Amino acid sequence: MDLTYTEEEQDFRARLREWLAATLPGLPPRPDPLDWPGRRAYDTGWQRRLYDAGYAGLHWPADAGGRGATPTQHLIFLEETELAGAPYVGANFVGLLHAGPTIAAEGTPRQRARWLPPVLRGDEVWCQGFSEPDAGSDLASLRTRAVRDGDAYVVTGSKIWTSHAEVADWCELLVRTEPVSAAVPKHRGITWLAMPMNAPGVTVRPLRTLTGTAEFAQMYLDEVRVPVANRVGDENDGWRVTMVTLSFERGTAFVGEVVACRRTLRRLAAAARGNGRWDDQELRRTLGRLNAEFTALWRLTQWSVSEAQHTGTAVPGNGGSVFKLRYSHARQELYDAAARVLGAGSLDLSHDWTPERLSSLSYTIAAGTSQIQQDIVAERILGLPRGR
Numbered sequence: 001m002d003l004t005y006t007e008e009e010q011d012f013r014a015r016l017r018e019w020l021a022a023t024l025p026g027l028p029p030r031p032d033p034l035d036w037p038g039r040r041a042y043d044t045g046w047q048r049r050l051y052d053a054g055y056a057g058l059h060w061p062a063d064a065g066g067r068g069a070t071p072t073q074h075l076i077f078l079e080e081t082e083l084a085g086a087p088y089v090g091a092n093f094v095g096l097l098h099a100g101p102t103i104a105a106e107g108t109p110r111q112r113a114r115w116l117p118p119v120l121r122g123d124e125v126w127c128q129g130f131s132e133p134d135a136g137s138d139l140a141s142l143r144t145r146a147v148r149d150g151d152a153y154v155v156t157g158s159k160i161w162t163s164h165a166e167v168a169d170w171c172e173l174l175v176r177t178e179p180v181s182a183a184v185p186k187h188r189g190i191t192w193l194a195m196p197m198n199a200p201g202v203t204v205r206p207l208r209t210l211t212g213t214a215e216f217a218q219m220y221l222d223e224v225r226v227p228v229a230n231r232v233g234d235e236n237d238g239w240r241v242t243m244v245t246l247s248f249e250r251g252t253a254f255v256g257e258v259v260a261c262r263r264t265l266r267r268l269a270a271a272a273r274g275n276g277r278w279d280d281q282e283l284r285r286t287l288g289r290l291n292a293e294f295t296a297l298w299r300l301t302q303w304s305v306s307e308a309q310h311t312g313t314a315v316p317g318n319g320g321s322v323f324k325l326r327y328s329h330a331r332q333e334l335y336d337a338a339a340r341v342l343g344a345g346s347l348d349l350s351h352d353w354t355p356e357r358l359s360s361l362s363y364t365i366a367a368g369t370s371q372i373q374q375d376i377v378a379e380r381i382l383g384l385p386r387g388r
């Protein structure tokens, strides 16, 4: 494991820093969280600027439209953009961080050529249609059906908690192509499809969250025709493809946010010094522990990136569950500490830490709950016997 940066990597960092310093001033603030169409336009606009400057899809392979940069350069990119306060990936989250990487790893050359360049340019936005009203943690029990009819699958069912569905062009969709039976266990009959969100039969009903925003939705699918050519991987082999998607989601998708949390932690300490809360020994202890925690998470990231570079592995392993587990708890503790620093001010929704605190509650649920991550760590990393 080598955690030092080469001259080339340091040079890359310096050029990126310069570009950010020249580009960020004058950038308008991100639109209000109640305005998702506005946010989509803003987020995709920022993505386009990154693309034009040569910073989109840095570590994606060149034949997937990427720049073929090393994972370390990608890590430097995440670190520097967060440190500089560059816009959040936002509406581009699914496309850039897990649907795109899945297609790059599992798609045919034709599929890569069709879907990846528009993601990198910010022309198309993706959402994730995995969860269903009765299939969250137990994802394999999903019931949305897809029946083959000529060159299309006819899809009927419902998906829930679909982030950004309202503004998405495509959905990475899991469907059941083989009913569960004695011969077909539930993990076997699943297929991964790319569904156009404007297809007839797709209805999106936004759901309001604790913070008052409606960035996710329930989707109703009524005999939606999805071309067979949109299937990524083989029919009934979708569970394996899904594991690739989830390993990207848990392994790499939250990395940049660790840097953002470290930045917030510094702001928090400064605020506590300014308003007298620093005298609270218990609070100081919490902030110190969180500093250690976020530093450790960043080191864990550097370590796994260094390993991936060394072994040439494109898909992150189960280690992503360790990261996801610890990160989502540390994020909640960070914003609980923010509430202690703010005191009564923590009820003020216009303070950026207040909605962050409310939304931090979802981090131990989204992308797989903590209990599920604990199971994965216990069984697949530690080799402990199954509890059930």
Ligand SMILES: Cc1cc2nc3c(=O)[nH]c(=O)nc-3n(C[C@H](O)[C@H](O)[C@H](O)COP(=O)(O)OP(=O)(O)OC[C@H]3O[C@@H](n4cnc5c(N)ncnc54)[C@H](O)[C@@H]3O)c2cc1C
Residues within 6 Å of the ligand: 127, 128, 129, 130, 131, 132, 133, 134, 135, 136, 137, 138, 160, 161, 162, 163, 164, 216, 362, 363, 365, 366, 367, 368, 369, 370, 371, 372, 375
């Ligand atoms: C902010 C947010 C955004 C999301 N975005 C998307 C999205 O874009 N697309 C999408 O498809 N999904 C999305 N989800 C859904 C998310 O993946 C699910 O909520 C999650 O997988 C949990 O499923 P569930 O809500 O059905 O809870 P359940 O599975 O019903 O779990 C309820 C409780 O039981 C526990 N539990 C369940 N099974 C076990 C077990 N075997 N062992 C121990 N404990 C267990 C769980 O940990 C949890 O505490 C999002 C969720 C959130 C909160």
